[in-house]
Amino acid sequence: MIEGLFDRGAMQAAERLVQFTGERHRLLTHNIANLSTPNFRPRDLDPAEFHASMQDALRRRRETAMPNAGRLEMRDTRNMTFRRDGIDARPQPTNRNILFHDRNNRDLERTMQDLAENTLAHNVGMELLKNQFDMLKMAIRERM
Amino acid sequence: MVAQRTRLEVISSNMANANSIYDADGNYAPFRRRMAIFAPGDPSTGSEQGVHVREIQLDDAPFRKQFDPNHPHADEAGYVKYPNIDSTMEQINALEASRAYEANITAAEATKAMIQSSLRLLA
Numbered sequence: 001m002i003e004g005l006f007d008r009g010a011m012q013a014a015e016r017l018v019q020f021t022g023e024r025h026r027l028l029t030h031n032i033a034n035l036s037t038p039n040f041r042p043r044d045l046d047p048a049e050f051h052a053s054m055q056d057a058l059r060r061r062r063e064t065a066m067p068n069a070g071r072l073e074m075r076d077t078r079n080m081t082f083r084r085d086g087i088d089a090r091p092q093p094t095n096r097n098i099l100f101h102d103r104n105n106r107d108l109e110r111t112m113q114d115l116a117e118n119t120l121a122h123n124v125g126m127e128l129l130k131n132q133f134d135m136l137k138m139a140i141r142e143r144m
Numbered sequence: 145m146v147a148q149r150t151r152l153e154v155i156s157s158n159m160a161n162a163n164s165i166y167d168a169d170g171n172y173a174p175f176r177r178r179m180a181i182f183a184p185g186d187p188s189t190g191s192e193q194g195v196h197v198r199e200i201q202l203d204d205a206p207f208r209k210q211f212d213p214n215h216p217h218a219d220e221a222g223y224v225k226y227p228n229i230d231s232t233m234e235q236i237n238a239l240e241a242s243r244a245y246e247a248n249i250t251a252a253e254a255t256k257a258m259i260q261s262s263l264r265l266l267a
Contacts, residue, residue, distance in 0.1 A: 033195040037182040119254040126261040
């Protein structure tokens with residue numbers, strides 16, 4: 001990361017969001033693939049947990065000398081470790097639905113809804129990142 | 145998706161053999177219902193992601209009996225054994241399998257959309 005160039009504004013937050021949604025997408029697709037697997041327990045990451053950590057990091061950065069620049073230090077949560085270039089996730093089994101006779105507690109509707117939400121969140125993160133890069137590009141080219 | 149299709153194939157073979165009382169060699173042996181059993185992971189790539197068909201199990205449920213004393217394969221009481229297949233159940237399973245297949249297609253499409261938006265960063 002080039003300091004002063006890629007650690008300004010919303011770039012790091014958008015990057016973290018994309019990392020998180022990417023990680024969660026992997027889990028959700030795995031859950032969908034195993035909709036009819038006996039004894040399978042879907043596992044998921046809690047977006048609220050991620051957002052709380054993000055909010056906390058943004059708040060702490062805002063209190064520094066340069067409120068919208070500098071590294072965004074996200075604190076590790078119970079199920080997520082934030083590395084420099086990614087997130088180590090420890091997904092937890094969900095207990096949102098009753099156990100079916102095949103001992104799988106799938107919840108098709110909610111999983112699909114999560115998938116749609118997650119995809120949209122990922123696209124939002126990507127769009128924000130793209131805007132940031134476009135802005136940089138514009139500054140480098142020195143023309144609109 | 146491959147797993148769900150295998151399941152659908154198993155179900156259609158069950159439906160097709162709902163009245164088969166001979167095996168492929170022509171001996172009297174009513175067809176037993178087949179069931180595709182899934183397990184998470186993919187042994188062909190060694191990854192923990194995804195799903196695969198672990199085995200095709202035979203259903204040990206008793207055969208359906210039909211009273212037909214003049215049938216060449218009737219037992220002492222006059223009953224002929226037919227496959228233990230309930231076509232209503234098979235229909236329901238087929239529907240579930242095809243819906244699960246659709247859910248996987250949706251997931252694949254979401255993945256595609258995400259990759260596409262990531263690739264747009266380059267352009």
